[in-house]
Amino acid sequence: EAGVTQFPSHSVIEKGQTVTLRCDPISGHDNLYWYRRVMGKEIKFLLHFVKESKQDESGMPNNRFLAERTGGTYSTLKVQPAELEDSGVYFCASSQGYYNEQFFGPGTRLTVL
Amino acid sequence: TQLLEQSPQFLSIQEGENLTVYCNSSSVFSSLQWYRQEPGEGPVLLVTVVTGGEVKKLKRLTFQFGDARKDSSLHITAAQPGDTGLYLCAGDPYNTDKLIFGTGTRLQVFP
Numbered sequence: 001e002a003g004v005t006q007f008p009s010h011s012v013i014e015k016g017q018t019v020t021l022r023c024d025p026i027s028g029h030d031n032l033y034w035y036r037r038v039m040g041k042e043i044k045f046l047l048h049f050v051k052e053s054k055q056d057e058s059g060m061p062n063n064r065f066l067a068e069r070t071g072g073t074y075s076t077l078k079v080q081p082a083e084l085e086d087s088g089v090y091f092c093a094s095s096q097g098y099y100n101e102q103f104f105g106p107g108t109r110l111t112v113l
Numbered sequence: 114t115q116l117l118e119q120s121p122q123f124l125s126i127q128e129g130e131n132l133t134v135y136c137n138s139s140s141v142f143s144s145l146q147w148y149r150q151e152p153g154e155g156p157v158l159l160v161t162v163v164t165g166g167e168v169k170k171l172k173r174l175t176f177q178f179g180d181a182r183k184d185s186s187l188h189i190t191a192a193q194p195g196d197t198g199l200y201l202c203a204g205d206p207y208n209t210d211k212l213i214f215g216t217g218t219r220l221q222v223f224p
Contacts, residue, residue: 004155030157034212042117043156043201043214091155093151098210 002026004105006092012111018080021108025094027072031055032075033095033102034067038088047088049075061086082112116140117202117215125221126192134187135220136202143208145174145185149202150217156201192222 003010003022013019034046046056048064051072060067064083069075079086089109093102120135121125126223136145148156158189162178162185169176175188189196202215 009153019223031210035212035214042216043212045211047214056165093155099205099208101158101161104139104157104214106154113186 004092004103005044005074005096006008006090006105006107006108009106010109010111012113013082013113015084016081019037019082021079021090022108023075023077023092023094023105025092026103029094029096030072031050031095031097031100031102033058033075033093034075034077035089035093037091040048043091046077061069079110082110084112087112116206116213119200119215119218121218122216122220123221125223128194128224129221130222132189132192132220133134134189134200134220135161135184136186136215138204138206139183139186140203140206141182141217142206143182145178145182145202145204147187148203150199150201156203172192179220184219192220194222194224196220197222 001112006013007022011019032049035043037043045059047067048055049069052069066078089107092105095102118137144161146161147159149159150156160176165180165182168206173190177186200218204210
């Protein structure tokens with residue numbers, strides 16, 4: 001069974017540009033989470049989807065970040081326009097249900113220059 | 114304010130040595146999880162501890178949950194180079210299904 005996949009693995013963009021990260025959860029997992037780790041800090045929660053609905057987006061830093069999960073399958077996280085402080089590793093995780101084990105993808109390393 | 118503090122941040126030891134990593138909080142957690150992360154990969158769950166005072170063993174790894182469910186420890190016996198990695202504790206103190214992670218302990222085991 002395939003695990004959580006993320007694309008791209010690395011992205012280097014300039015300040016002010018737009019970047020879209022993609023996450024494909026494990027098949028059949030209704031719950032999808034986005035987390036990120038910025039340099040020197042701990043991994044922090046961004047948001048949680050249940051199917052296509054945003055269950056909790058309390059961790060989204062600001063309105064430059066937009067997450068979608070059309071159809072309840074894969075999810076995208078768009079940053080527009082990117083700022084220097086957005087650099088970090090963005091992780092996606094999925095789980096079968098509430099409070100079940102969350103399986104993490106390998107992450108996307110975003111560098112904003 | 115950091116909810117989950119891990120110590121030490123970095124640990125370099127020789128193969129065969131024992132070590133303990135601590136995860137502390139002022140908050141009560143219904144459960145705590147330990148993850149291991151290797152370069153280029155996401156965190157992988159090692160164990161979940163649920164009951165205060167609980168001890169779980171995974172080969173040479175021993176995990177303990179504090180009686181008050183505010184802290185946990187990970188003890189590795191006879192460390193091997195293959196144990197090298199980033200160890201993270203995490204929990205969901207508010208039952209909101211979003212994990213709060215500790216600051217991490219980076220372990221390097223030299224042959």
